[in-house]
Structures are given as C-alpha cells and as structure tokens.
Amino acid sequence: MKIFTNLSNFISTNKTFVTIGTFDGVHIGHQKVIKNLIKSAKKNKATSVLLTFFPHPRMVLQKDLEIKLINTIEERTYLLEKLGLEILVIHKFTKSFAKLSALDFVRNILVNTLNISRLVIGYDHHFGKNREGNFEQLKDYGFTYNFKVKKISQQEISDIAVSSTKIRTAIENGEIEKANSYLGYNFMLTGEVVKGKNLGEKIGFPTANLYIKETYKLIPKTGAYIVKSEIGNNTVFGMMNIGFRPTVSGKNQTIEIHFFNFDSNLYGKKITIEVLSFLREEQKFESVEALKLQLEKDKKNSIDYINGIFFE
Structure with missing residues (x-):
C-alpha cells in the first residue's frame, strides 16, 4: 500500500476508484465499503484509493480536544493495508480546507488530483464547506466531470447495525x-x-x-x-x-x-x-x-x- 500525506505528491496515470471518510475504527461497516471499493477497482483495472483526514475534523472545527478515537492514525493505516487497499491518502484537515466548497473539492481534489473514475460513499455522506455537498450534487458533478458515484445503501449498512460511536461507548464501558x-x-x-x-x-x-x-x-x-x-x-x-x-x-x-x-x-x-x-x-x-x-x-x-x- 502506498501512503501519501501530501496531495501535491500524488500522481496517478491510472483511473482511480475512491472512497472518503474518517473511518475511525475501520469497523465491519467500514470494511464492507472498503472491500466493495477494492473489488470494483480490481474488476475495472482501476486503482483503489481511500482519502481520509487527520486530525479529526471535530478537533479542528470545534476545538474538541476531548474526543477520543478508536485508532491512532498508525493503527488505522495498518488496518487499511491488511484489507488490501492500494493507496491511502491522509490529508491534513485544516480550517482553510474546511472552507473548500463542494464544487472546488470535487474539481480540485477528486478530479484534477486523484484522477477519479468512480466514487464509493455511504448513504449519508456530506462534504465540502458546511457539509453542503450531498449525493445528488455528486451525481451532477459526476456527469460534468465524467465519473460515476456509487452509494452504499442504508439497508446494506443497517444490516450490520454498527457505528464508531457505539464502539467507543462499549470500550468506555x-x-x-x-x-x-x-x-x-x-x-x-x-x-x-x-x-x-x-x-x-x-x-x-x-x-x-x-x-x-x-x-x-x-x-x-x-x-x-x-x-x-x-x-x-x-x-x-x-x-x-x-x-x-x-x-x-x-x-x-x-x-x-x-x-x-x-x-x-x-x-x-x-x-x-x-x-x-x-x-x-x-x-x-x-x-x-x-x-x-x-x-x-x-x-x-x-x-x-x-x-x-x-x-x-
């Protein structure tokens, strides 16, 4: 697995299948999304890419220094590599990055930098400034910039009935x-x-x-x-x-x-x-x-x- 901590160093001549998120815990729900991504990428001769963020957005935007994470960034990296992911991008989350509009995020990062061909996301995924971007917008941007968007349905995730919050509570107890x-x-x-x-x-x-x-x-x-x-x-x-x-x-x-x-x-x-x-x-x-x-x-x-x- 290749790891990039700076998007400016990322180069891919091959088309990429991308998923985005914090993925704290890399739990069985996350694993379902990531395995789906890896399988689809291999089938289509694309490169599987996971874009994650560090520090956690709540640490930056809400100054929530009390938030505790299931994994350190090193542990998260180890778990993702075990799943067979090809490329991990750990993007530094800053206040200026948080101000990026949904359009700029898609155009500058997904399209121009990551060379995206397909985006795999959870059913409730939001992105961009003030979380303004949603699935419908992504479909529109996909049409404009020539990439497909696959949404993991609520039914698929709910079947597992797990969340990072549930896991944190269990560990704390x-x-x-x-x-x-x-x-x-x-x-x-x-x-x-x-x-x-x-x-x-x-x-x-x-x-x-x-x-x-x-x-x-x-x-x-x-x-x-x-x-x-x-x-x-x-x-x-x-x-x-x-x-x-x-x-x-x-x-x-x-x-x-x-x-x-x-x-x-x-x-x-x-x-x-x-x-x-x-x-x-x-x-x-x-x-x-x-x-x-x-x-x-x-x-x-x-x-x-x-x-x-x-x-x-």
Missing part, C-alpha cells in the same frame, strides 16, 4: 467483547514499553508499562483485562491493568501488562496489545499480600478464558 464483534478484530493499544516502579516484580507479577503518546487515543475504563500480543514471532497472552494502583497509593493512570510465560526485556520497544475481555473493576486492597492473592485469581481466570477460546 469495558464491554470489550461487544466492541470487538463490531470491529471485526480485537481492539488494540499501541505504545512504547517504559520503566515503571517495579512493584509488580516484587510480588511475582512483573509488568510491561505501556506509554501511549497519542493523547487522542481512546483508553478503556479502569480495571483488569485479558490481553494478547504478537512479540517477535510469538503470540503471548497476559493480563492488563488500567488504573491508578490505589493499593500502593498511585497518583497517575498507568497501563501495565503482565505476560504469562514470557521474560524478555521489552524496555524501549514498541508493542501492540490486543484487548480480549474485561476481568474485573480496579479496587483497593487491604494489603499488598491481598493484591497478590487477587492477581493469582486473575491469572487463573485469564488462562481459563484463553484456553476456552483459543485452545479448545
């Missing part, structure tokens, strides 16, 4: 298995392993402390989770705690992963954690010994779950 069923893959957290206070190691549960630099990344609610990760060529399972470590008077939220049967040094390495299931709420224990006993129960429950799902 710790309903990880529900979120994963909507995503079509396991919700992930990607970050660098940094040094912690080694408190877990002292009680027999050493942890990898995950630092996620993207402040806009959605983090599940505090509590304990069952997780897996691909490290090197190995699939490693474990349990993760997101929280403030009240038993040892922690002050800042941390993300700590204890891997089972794994003892390699991960400091400074970037890893991706797949979140499988919610174990329990975070709680304050009377003593470190009581915490250790609970961690042993958590480990047993995690291994039972993993064996039931993966090794039946």
